[in-house]
Structure formats: structure tokens, C-alpha cells
Amino acid sequence: MTGAVRIDRIDKRYDSEGGDVLALQAIEATIGEGEFVCLLGPSGCGKSTLLRIIAGLIPASGGRVLIGSQPVQGCGPDRAFVFQDYALFPWMTVQDNVGFGLAARGVPFEEQRRRALELLRVVGLAQFAEKFPHHLSGGMKQRVSIARALAVEPQILLMDEPFGALDAQTRSVMQEELLRIWARFRKTVIFVTHSISEALLLADTVLLMTARPGRIKSVLRVELPRPRDEGEPRMIELRRRLLAELSEEIARSMQQENEDASLA
Amino acid sequence: MSAIPRPAAAPARPALLRWLTHRDTLLSTGFILAFLLVWQAVYSAELMPRWAFPSPARTFASLFEMILDGSLAKNVGASFSRQVTGIVLAALAGVPLGIYLGMSPYFRGATLPFFRMLYPVPGLAWVPLAILWFGVGFTSTVFVIFISGIWPIMFNTMAGVQTLSGQYTDVAKVYMAPRWLYVRRILVPGSLPFIITGLRLTYGVGWRVIIGAEMISSIVGIGFLIDDARWQLRPDIMIAGMITIAIIGLVTENWLFDFIERRTLDKWGMKASGT
Numbered sequence: 179m180t181g182a183v184r185i186d187r188i189d190k191r192y193d194s195e196g197g198d199v200l201a202l203q204a205i206e207a208t209i210g211e212g213e214f215v216c217l218l219g220p221s222g223c224g225k226s227t228l229l230r231i232i233a234g235l236i237p238a239s240g241g242r243v244l245i246g247s248q249p250v251q252g253c254g255p256d257r258a259f260v261f262q263d264y265a266l267f268p269w270m271t272v273q274d275n276v277g278f279g280l281a282a283r284g285v286p287f288e289e290q291r292r293r294a295l296e297l298l299r300v301v302g303l304a305q306f307a308e309k310f311p312h313h314l315s316g317g318m319k320q321r322v323s324i325a326r327a328l329a330v331e332p333q334i335l336l337m338d339e340p341f342g343a344l345d346a347q348t349r350s351v352m353q354e355e356l357l358r359i360w361a362r363f364r365k366t367v368i369f370v371t372h373s374i375s376e377a378l379l380l381a382d383t384v385l386l387m388t389a390r391p392g393r394i395k396s397v398l399r400v401e402l403p404r405p406r407d408e409g410e411p412r413m414i415e416l417r418r419r420l421l422a423e424l425s426e427e428i429a430r431s432m433q434q435e436n437e438d439a440s441l442a
Numbered sequence: 443m444s445a446i447p448r449p450a451a452a453p454a455r456p457a458l459l460r461w462l463t464h465r466d467t468l469l470s471t472g473f474i475l476a477f478l479l480v481w482q483a484v485y486s487a488e489l490m491p492r493w494a495f496p497s498p499a500r501t502f503a504s505l506f507e508m509i510l511d512g513s514l515a516k517n518v519g520a521s522f523s524r525q526v527t528g529i530v531l532a533a534l535a536g537v538p539l540g541i542y543l544g545m546s547p548y549f550r551g552a553t554l555p556f557f558r559m560l561y562p563v564p565g566l567a568w569v570p571l572a573i574l575w576f577g578v579g580f581t582s583t584v585f586v587i588f589i590s591g592i593w594p595i596m597f598n599t600m601a602g603v604q605t606l607s608g609q610y611t612d613v614a615k616v617y618m619a620p621r622w623l624y625v626r627r628i629l630v631p632g633s634l635p636f637i638i639t640g641l642r643l644t645y646g647v648g649w650r651v652i653i654g655a656e657m658i659s660s661i662v663g664i665g666f667l668i669d670d671a672r673w674q675l676r677p678d679i680m681i682a683g684m685i686t687i688a689i690i691g692l693v694t695e696n697w698l699f700d701f702i703e704r705r706t707l708d709k710w711g712m713k714a715s716g717t
Contacts, residue, residue, distance in 0.1 A: 235612055252615075259616040265609040268710040269631035281627070282619035312711025330617060 180246035181211040181256075181333035181366035183232065189240035190227055196441070200391040201227050205241070207385055207394060211333075212364045216377035219387030220424065220431040225370045226338050228392065232368060233259050233336050245334065255283070258327035260337040264319040266311040272322050273298065273307040279330035297325040300359065317348040321355065328359070334366040341376070353379055357404055374420045378413055379406055386423055389431035396423060496678035505682035513667075518686060521652055521663040524580060528587025529648050533641060536592045540599025540640070541629055550600075557596070565590025565651035566658075573659045583663070586655040587648040594643035602636025603629055634706055635713075642699050649691045 190202040201224040209215050217225040230236045232243050234253040243250040245257070258279065266275050274281075276297055277290035285293075298304045301321040303314075311319055320340055327335055340356075341349045353376065360367055371377055377384045384398040398420065402412060461467055478498050484490060485497045496504075508514035543550050568589050572582035610632055614624045630637075656665025664683050671679035707713050 233616060235615060253618055255618065257616070259612070261609060261612070263609070265607075265613050267610065267613075267628065267631070268712050269634070269706070270627070278613070278619075278627070279617035282614070282617040282623055284620075310710050 183209040184244040187241035188238045191239040203391040214367045214382045216381035216384045217370045218377045220428045223387045224392030256333045258332035260340045262339040264323045276325045301325045337369045389427045501678045501681045504678040517667045524583045528584045531588045532591035536595035540596040543600040544603025561593045566654045578659050582659045583655045590651045591644040591648045595640035598636045598640025602633025606632045
């Protein structure tokens with residue numbers, strides 16, 4: 179298994195009442211093994227849709243995604259997904275939640291529990307193994323969700339605005355956590371966000387997307403050592419560049435929303 | 443939200459005391475006492491003929507006589523075992539059918555209109571047919587409970603499956619969970635708020651039809667007890683039977699389902715929802 183991803187002219191069309199909506203258009207990207215990539219774009223640009231296509235949760239309308247040399251056809255053991263609102267099962271203990279992917283793979287029960295506990299240790303939640311998710315805070319839930327994804331030893335970690343629902347403080351702790359985990363496991367990470375700071379703190383490469391239909395507007399290599407400081411001159415410069423480009427797209431996307439609203 | 447487990451329940455005595463002195467408890471107890479007073483007044487004023495309208499005292503005396511001579515236990519036992527059998531069968535059939543209805547658009551399209559036609563047929567309408575098929579007694583009563591009770595549990599389970607968050611299904615897909623694991627560990631527990639609501643309704647329906655069914659198709663049971671009292675001109679026994687039904691229904695329904703909810707939904711923080 180390999181963690182290299184090639185996105186080859188992906189289109190996504192949705193049927194809607196007013197005719198077809200083009201959500202993604204001719205998306206091209208190459209992501210290296212072990213690379214940390216952020217998909218950045220205005221809301222509604224289709225970045226989550228693209229992530230779900232890579233995951234195999236939804237099919238593309240055109241083009242293909244290659245993992246190594248294998249085209250994606252549905253979900254696969256090489257990819258795991260972290261959802262924005264955690265998607266933990268309230269009826270399972272934290273440990274059983276983490277072990278779910280292993281259970282799905284038919285790993286023996288004792289082995290499931292052992293590996294789940296091991297990963298809970300990695301994310302610092304071993305003492306909560308027997309608790310149910312509703313006892314945990316948002317940040318802790320997301321750590322459980324990350325542990326669940328890591329448990330199946332994927333090559334690629336797909337993360338859909340995983341820290342979007344967290345408060346600023348927790349978010350920044352979680353970003354550090356994630357970098358620490360990433361440094362340890364060196365998985366390919368594709369991380370969807372609408373926050374420029376988040377993208378700059380985390381990513382090797384930022385793929386900036388346009389407003390609908392989503393296309394890749396620019397590719398930015400951050401090439402700075404971690405941990406990064408937002409006050410660094412180079413970071414400020416990158417930030418200014420991204421902000422300028424993103425603002426155009428946000429303006430366009432808001433204009434689209436107004437048009438959509440007046441049509442309705 | 444906090445990671446700290448909730449404190450253990452307060453000691454029993456103060457809780458009981460608090461309950462006894464709670465405003466709603468006082469109000470509802472007061473209302474029941476007022477009702478008994480009106481009942482007594484109607485009796486004393488002979489607004490109704492005495493042969494058809496017993497005093498509260500006579501009614502409760504009969505209730506205790508039946509408790510002491512064991513006839514109440516015998517009839518309650520008969521009704522209760524039919525109720526439990528009928529409900530368990532309704533759940534054993536209704537939950538899997540409901541899950542399948544929720545999962546398969548084809549099965550739903552084919553069978554749902556038919557089920558919707560059967561649903562409004564009152565349970566008691568099945569009694570004569572049940573007697574023809576199964577004779578007088580246990581089986582026919584259980585059948586009537588089953589056929590009236592299966593609908594709420596089935597329709598609620600279906601609704602539970604249909605309203606289950608699509609995200610849980612996405613998780614199952616991402617980790618490529620086999621179908622049986624998906625059903626057992628996601629669909630069933632995820633639909634549990636609805637399943638429990640359905641069971642509550644089914645339990646209530648069973649308890650309501652059983653009395654009518656027993657009046658016609660049985661020679662033991664609370665329904666029989668009430669109906670039989672007609673031939674002896676014993677309205678006190680009829681009312682004592684009704685009080686028994688009310689108390690057993692209330693207590694078992696609350697205890698049983700509150701117990702199930704405490705062990706599941708409360709523990710998981712999934713309270714709410716259901717229809």
C-alpha cells in the first residue's frame with residue numbers, strides 16, 4: 179500500500195431542480211506519500227465533496243482518483259476518515275469506538291481492545307477507555323475519532339474540518355496534537371479547512387480552491403519548519419497572499435449565494 | 443460537558459421524602475382523594491342504583507378479598523403471562539421487520555401499504571377469528587395481543603432506522619463494515635430510542651386489548667374476572683379488576699421501560715427523540 183494520491187481531472191455534478199449543478203471542475207493534484215495537504219476554500223466550494231470522493235464515499239462524475247496506481251472504487255483499507263462532528267457512536271464505549279474499524283475488519287476481540295487502548299494512549303485518553311462519548315468534551319471526542327482512524331493503520335488520513343466545531347483554545351491544542359501524531363506515523367494527510375491560519379500552521383502544501391464550481395486556484399508550498407510561528411515574516415507574507423486570493427473567492431461565492439437566493 | 447462521572451444517586455430516604463412532599467405528588471394524591479369522595483357521595487345519595495354502583499369501601503374490600511383468596515393472583519398471572527408472551531413475540535417479529543422496512547426501499551414499497559391497511563383493524567376484531575383458529579384460551583389471546591401490538595414496534599423501528607444519522611452509515615462505509623456488523627452494532631442500537639418508544643406503545647396496546655380478548659375468549663384472566671362479575675351482579679369486582687389493571691399497567695410500564703432506558707439511552711446520553 180502506498181500513500182501517494184493522484185487526483186486526475188475530477189468533475190462532480192449534482193442533479194438539482196434548476197438543472198445540473200457543477201460542484202467540482204477538472205480538479206488536478208498530486209499528493210506525495212506522507213505529505214500534509216490542506217484543501218482551503220470558501221464554504222460551498224466543494225472541498226468536502228472532493229474529500230468524500232477521495233474517500234470513496236461518493237462517486238465522481240468524471241475523472242478518477244489514483245492511490246498509488248490503483249483507481250479508487252469505493253472505500254478502501256488504505257484510507258480513513260475523520261468527520262467534523264466526530265461521528266462517534268454514543269452507544270459504544272470510547273474503547274469500542276476506537277476498535278470499530280478493527281471489528282469491521284474481523285480482528286479478534288482481544289486484539290481490537292489491545293490496539294484501541296494503545297491508540298488511546300497515543301492521543302492521551304487511555305483513562306477514558308470505559309467512558310461513553312457523551313462524557314467527553316469536543317476536543318476529546320475528536321481525539322477519539324482520530325484514534326479510531328489511526329487504529330486501522332491507513333496510509334491516508336482524510337480529515338473534514340475536524341477542528342471546525344472546537345473553540346479557539348482547544349483548536350490550537352488539537353493542531354499541535356495532530357502534528358505530533360503525524361510526525362510519529364507519517365501518514366499522508368488531506369485536511370479540509372476554511373481557515374488560512376490553520377492551513378499555514380499544518381500544511382506542507384495548501385491547495386486553494388475557487389468558489390463553485392470548485393477548481394484548484396493555486397498551489398502553495400509552505401516549506402517552513404514546524405512548529406511554526408504565525409508572527410514569522412515568511413508566514414505573514416504567505417498569509418497575505420492566501421488572504422488576497424481567498425477573499426476574491428469568498429466575494430464570488432457570496433455573490434453566487436445572493437443570485438441563488440434571488441432565483442429561488 | 444465534563445469527563446467527571448456524575449455523582450452517585452442520593453441516599454434513598456431523602457429522595458422518597460422529597461417525592462412524597464413534591465408539589466405534583468401532593469396535587470395528584472389530593473385529586474385521587476377528591477375523586478373517592480365524589481364517588482362516595484354519589485353512592486350515599488343513591489344517585490345510581492345500589493345494585494349497579496358499589497361504594498369505594500365495598501370495592502376495595504372485594505379487592506383485598508380477592509388478593510387474600512388468591513383469585514386475583516391467579517387471574518393476574520394468566521393475563522400477565524399472555525401479555526408478556528404476546529409482546530415478546532410482537533417484538534421478535536416487529537423489530538427485524540422494522541429494520542428491514544427501514545433498510546430496503548423494495549421491501550418497504552411492497553409491504554408497507556399492506557401493513558398500513560392492517561394497522562387500523564382493531565385488535566378485538568381479530569378475536570372471533572382467533573377463537574376459530576386457536577380455540578378459547580391462551581393461544582388465541584396471545585395471538586390477538588401479537589396482531590394488535592406488532593404495528594407500533596414495527597413502524598417505530600422503521601422510523602428509527604430511517605432517521606438514523608447518515609454519518610453513522612458513512613463511518614460504517616469508511617471502515618468497510620460487513621452488513622451484519624452494521625445492523626447489529628449501528629442500526630439496532632442507533633434506532634433504540636425509537637425501538638423503546640415502539641415497545642412502550644406495543645405494551646400499552648397489549649394491555650388494552652387483552653381485557654377485551656379475555657372477556658370473549660377465556661375462562662381465566664382479569665378480562666374474564668370482570669366479565670364474569672356481570673353474571674354475579676358484582677360491580678365491585680368489576681371496578682376492583684379495573685383498578686388492578688390500572689395499577690399493574692402503570693407500574694410495569696414505568697418500571698420496565700425506565701429500567702431499560704436507564705441501562706441504555708441514559709447511559710449513552712441519547713435521551714430524547716422517538717415519536
